[in-house]
Amino acid sequence: MSLTGKTAAELGALLAAGEVSAVEVAQAHLDRIAEVDGRVHAFLHVGAESALEQARSVDARRAAGEELGPLAGVPIAHKDVFTTVDMPTTAGSKILEGYRPPYDATVTTRLREAGLVILGKTNLDEFAMGSSTENSAYGPTCNPWDLGRIPGGSSGGSSAAVASYQAPLSTGTDTGGSIRQPAAVTGIVGMKPTYGGSSRYGLIAFASSLDTPGPFARNVLDAALLHEAFSGHDVMDSTSIHAAVPPVVEAARQGDIAGLRVGVVKEFAGEGYQRGVLARFQEAVDLLESLGAKVVELSCPSFTYALPAYYLIAPSEASSNLARFDGMRYGLRVGDDGTRSAEEVMALTRAAGFGPEVKRRIMLGTYALSSGYYDAYYGSAQKVRTLIARDFEAAFHQVDVLVSPTTPTTAFPIGERADDPMAMYLADLCTIPANLAGNAAISVPCGLADEDGLPVGLQIMAPVLGDDRCYRVGAAVEKALRDRWGGPLLKEAPAL
Amino acid sequence: MSAITRDEVAHLARLSRLALADAELDHYAAQLDQIIVSVARVAEVATEDIPPSSHALPLTNVYRPDQARPSLSPEQALAAAPAVEDDRFRVPRILGEEA
Amino acid sequence: MTTTRTAMPYDEALERFEPVLGLETHVELGTASKMFCGCPTAFGAPPNTHVCPVCLALPGALPVANDKAIESTIRIGLALNCTIAEWCRMARKNYFYPDMPKNYQISQYDEPLCTDGYLDVEVDGKTVRIEIERVHLEEDTGKSTHVGGATGRIQGADYSIVDYNRAGIPLVEIVTKPVPGTDRLAPEVAKAYVTELRELMRALGVSDVRMEEGSLRCDVNVSLMPRGSSEWGTRTETKNVNSLRSVERAVRGEIERQAAILADGGRIVQETRHFHEDTGVTTSGRSKEEAQDYRYFPEPDLLPIAPSPEWVEELRAGLPELPSLRRRRLQDEWGVSDLDMAAMHNAGAIELVEATVGQGVPAADARKWWMGELARRANESGTPLAELPITPEQIARVVELVASGALNDKLARQVLEGVLAGEGTPDEVVEARGLRIVSDEGELSSIIDQVLAANADAVEKVRSGKIAAAGALVGGVMKASRGKADAARARELILEKLGVSG
Ligand SMILES: [Mg+2]
Numbered sequence A: 001m002s003l004t005g006k007t008a009a010e011l012g013a014l015l016a017a018g019e020v021s022a023v024e025v026a027q028a029h030l031d032r033i034a035e036v037d038g039r040v041h042a043f044l045h046v047g048a049e050s051a052l053e054q055a056r057s058v059d060a061r062r063a064a065g066e067e068l069g070p071l072a073g074v075p076i077a078h079k080d081v082f083t084t085v086d087m088p089t090t091a092g093s094k095i096l097e098g099y100r101p102p103y104d105a106t107v108t109t110r111l112r113e114a115g116l117v118i119l120g121k122t123n124l125d126e127f128a129m130g131s132s133t134e135n136s137a138y139g140p141t142c143n144p145w146d147l148g149r150i151p152g153g154s155s156g157g158s159s160a161a162v163a164s165y166q167a168p169l170s171t172g173t174d175t176g177g178s179i180r181q182p183a184a185v186t187g188i189v190g191m192k193p194t195y196g197g198s199s200r201y202g203l204i205a206f207a208s209s210l211d212t213p214g215p216f217a218r219n220v221l222d223a224a225l226l227h228e229a230f231s232g233h234d235v236m237d238s239t240s241i242h243a244a245v246p247p248v249v250e251a252a253r254q255g256d257i258a259g260l261r262v263g264v265v266k267e268f269a270g271e272g273y274q275r276g277v278l279a280r281f282q283e284a285v286d287l288l289e290s291l292g293a294k295v296v297e298l299s300c301p302s303f304t305y306a307l308p309a310y311y312l313i314a315p316s317e318a319s320s321n322l323a324r325f326d327g328m329r330y331g332l333r334v335g336d337d338g339t340r341s342a343e344e345v346m347a348l349t350r351a352a353g354f355g356p357e358v359k360r361r362i363m364l365g366t367y368a369l370s371s372g373y374y375d376a377y378y379g380s381a382q383k384v385r386t387l388i389a390r391d392f393e394a395a396f397h398q399v400d401v402l403v404s405p406t407t408p409t410t411a412f413p414i415g416e417r418a419d420d421p422m423a424m425y426l427a428d429l430c431t432i433p434a435n436l437a438g439n440a441a442i443s444v445p446c447g448l449a450d451e452d453g454l455p456v457g458l459q460i461m462a463p464v465l466g467d468d469r470c471y472r473v474g475a476a477v478e479k480a481l482r483d484r485w486g487g488p489l490l491k492e493a494p495a496l
Numbered sequence B: 001m002s003a004i005t006r007d008e009v010a011h012l013a014r015l016s017r018l019a020l021a022d023a024e025l026d027h028y029a030a031q032l033d034q035i036i037v038s039v040a041r042v043a044e045v046a047t048e049d050i051p052p053s054s055h056a057l058p059l060t061n062v063y064r065p066d067q068a069r070p071s072l073s074p075e076q077a078l079a080a081a082p083a084v085e086d087d088r089f090r091v092p093r094i095l096g097e098e099a
Numbered sequence C: 001m002t003t004t005r006t007a008m009p010y011d012e013a014l015e016r017f018e019p020v021l022g023l024e025t026h027v028e029l030g031t032a033s034k035m036f037c038g039c040p041t042a043f044g045a046p047p048n049t050h051v052c053p054v055c056l057a058l059p060g061a062l063p064v065a066n067d068k069a070i071e072s073t074i075r076i077g078l079a080l081n082c083t084i085a086e087w088c089r090m091a092r093k094n095y096f097y098p099d100m101p102k103n104y105q106i107s108q109y110d111e112p113l114c115t116d117g118y119l120d121v122e123v124d125g126k127t128v129r130i131e132i133e134r135v136h137l138e139e140d141t142g143k144s145t146h147v148g149g150a151t152g153r154i155q156g157a158d159y160s161i162v163d164y165n166r167a168g169i170p171l172v173e174i175v176t177k178p179v180p181g182t183d184r185l186a187p188e189v190a191k192a193y194v195t196e197l198r199e200l201m202r203a204l205g206v207s208d209v210r211m212e213e214g215s216l217r218c219d220v221n222v223s224l225m226p227r228g229s230s231e232w233g234t235r236t237e238t239k240n241v242n243s244l245r246s247v248e249r250a251v252r253g254e255i256e257r258q259a260a261i262l263a264d265g266g267r268i269v270q271e272t273r274h275f276h277e278d279t280g281v282t283t284s285g286r287s288k289e290e291a292q293d294y295r296y297f298p299e300p301d302l303l304p305i306a307p308s309p310e311w312v313e314e315l316r317a318g319l320p321e322l323p324s325l326r327r328r329r330l331q332d333e334w335g336v337s338d339l340d341m342a343a344m345h346n347a348g349a350i351e352l353v354e355a356t357v358g359q360g361v362p363a364a365d366a367r368k369w370w371m372g373e374l375a376r377r378a379n380e381s382g383t384p385l386a387e388l389p390i391t392p393e394q395i396a397r398v399v400e401l402v403a404s405g406a407l408n409d410k411l412a413r414q415v416l417e418g419v420l421a422g423e424g425t426p427d428e429v430v431e432a433r434g435l436r437i438v439s440d441e442g443e444l445s446s447i448i449d450q451v452l453a454a455n456a457d458a459v460e461k462v463r464s465g466k467i468a469a470a471g472a473l474v475g476g477v478m479k480a481s482r483g484k485a486d487a488a489r490a491r492e493l494i495l496e497k498l499g500v501s502g
């Protein structure tokens, strides 16, 4: 098998054994990018030179006998919402076109420290607002399974890069499902760690109380290795949890779920769910039972209010977080002709620099926080947040993990929901509760929908700091399904 | 019944420093109206007795020690500025006073 | 700019109206680093050298709160007799302004760290209790310089340039409840409050409170109600009041301005006004009627502050002696009247007297010099007493020279004059100016002989028993010695020479 077909763990082993150099691995992936990314458009920026430079440095350190981590020399695609000193950082927005930050995000720093070779920056919905990557100012990314369809979003560049073998690993951020949903619709693994388990420092904020960096990979173990590489306490992020990273790699290697109590959330079914999605989900639940898990159905009644609460809380925080993009200190400036005031220039800059979805959410958030509306909208949404946390708490008294489909439908065609924000927002129906309560949750492939032959994801939700449970159950499902399918789901994807 | 008027959307645009054309205002007014009507559902369950949660997790008291650390150089600080004068960020004339 | 209607004379204004005050004071804390990042806070650094991703609000940067700033705010709250919140949050105050990098200020809204306290101040021998509504923590903004236009002011400028060194310096906001009932003392009460607050900050060691550098800034709210009415009037908020004297002037000026408008049947507009240090005049700023909508909400990037009761008690126990208590103790120790103590306080002499006493000088002497000769000179030159170029150590030396008989008071004044003129230490001035008392008996005796010879009339009177006439002879000796003679000794010698006993 070619180097690009290997998993991160396999590449790590080959590199450690000296059977292949980091430069060779990086070059193989850069070649793959050159070959397919013209069609997929996963990357906004490919840093070929800096990648090879990093690879050479890893090779040199290894040659010098240095003890390196399990992912040293393994390539990675990095979502373009994390700051990088050596590459532009745009958050998918015109307002940051060509912007080069003077500092690295904590996640970026930790990737570098782990010896991961950053191939480039991946496409996303502008400021991570979206579920399709169509909201990027730099054009959409295409789903490797069907180039006419969306790769999910907002981390669609990262999911597509991994699903099209341009990188074995990538980073994402998950605010309402932006890792799990893209992973589900591209047939790969995507994990949202516990909120505060991975640092937000240098992650360009969408919604501060929800944003969570996490890994993408083609299998559960790789995701766990990457999770471990960049997670953990960071003094630069006040909301970072001061606790050890849960034993995710061990859990991914073990994958034993005998006796585990699994809860099926009753609310995540019915109208709006694609038939094929529900069918594959039910099979996954049966599979869990057959592997020795005790499955119960339970109700989390306030989950049905998660979507509206999210579409108040996230835009409210975003309206404030995005105020700094005003053309005064960095980024785009429009209309400064010497006669206009700062106020006018700010308004012209923001009107020209932000896309429609961003403007929509800024205004929605501004509305929800306005005097006279605060209590009914933002205030009520925060109460729903409390109710959702209580539902999780009650559920986790009965079960160890909760499961649901990751997303109600498979990948939809590019353009289909572009003019219908409400329809677009439904993509995150099942993923949002875990963001509101800060829980850990993962999406693993569980088959193809009969009606369109596209990937379906199984979401596994665990309590706060129970990230290892996601990996344990994910690994069990993955192994059983691979045995059944004779390999990973991704081998069903058409060749590019 | 519409939840939000076009004038209110114009006010929101002003508050958010977004210079929107008339046609855009119409477009956003219609979309925001639809969204607001839908999200207003949260009020159905948000009763008096439920405390609001501003954060995902109930953590408190995270501070850093009061120690000075190196700053950026002025070159780094000003590198991305659209306009610079005398090592300061040059901005268009400011109307009115600070709050 | 609004009306230039003539103001009503202060006395007339007070006959017709009663003022209600409110004061909002911002104190920059003297921490080593900024509120949410590690940038240094030192004043006067070259532009944009104390900035980082956090305080410049670069994409992705996050705040982390400074523990010392939290601690200082709690200590201020305790010193102001406030209740300390058991749990509170920072909030975002959203508005766009180029000197505020995030376009929101991290501040506190409905959950301030400290609430419901008071500060007693003394005016005219009367204690006035100023109720404190809240003390909260927030961050400072950057500094804009307005370029072009006639005045360098914001109006009419072509563009502005911004230095963000100050952005993110911790700022404590102290807000009083409305202060009614101060009557014609309102301006003095306002000044006394800010003075007392400043001393409190100094005693706590939380800020250098230099008004001229902007580390203590004051907004003054004033409203008037007609005498006999109990309904408060519309208030204005005067910003930019940056010296103690200006606090007094701003209150007085606003009373006079509002009184004229009200007496004319006019209406006070609720607005922000700006105080101009140069003219003492306030001009209209933004009208508060076109209300800002700050869209406050809890800051999601920072966690709630929940000071443990044990910690708060520890901080309370560690508070230093507060200025008003210290003044009371010193007054007892020095045995001075309320009036004298108040005079010393107003003149800024208490610390100087205390330091001088600390050098072993009797309190009466220390007070005499600082409140007499030196206060007069400070007044004449318009310099604060503490800024005169003379130290408590030097005063102590002068007092010592007087006590030893080497100087009399008149010579001592000349020594002080020399020290203030930069002629050196007291000993150097005595030496250079030749100011030592004539203690050589031979020299004194020959001067006396000359004086007796030249004043036969007086000599006769003394001899005939009118001893009071000796005063004229002593005066003659002093004059002849140009003040350097020891007057008491001269008198003894004169009486001795004339054969009478004093
Ligand atoms: Mg304030």
Ligand SMILES: [Zn+2]
Residues within 6 Å of the ligand: C034, C037, C038, C039, C050, C051, C052, C053, C054, C055, C056, C168
């Ligand atoms: Zn800083």
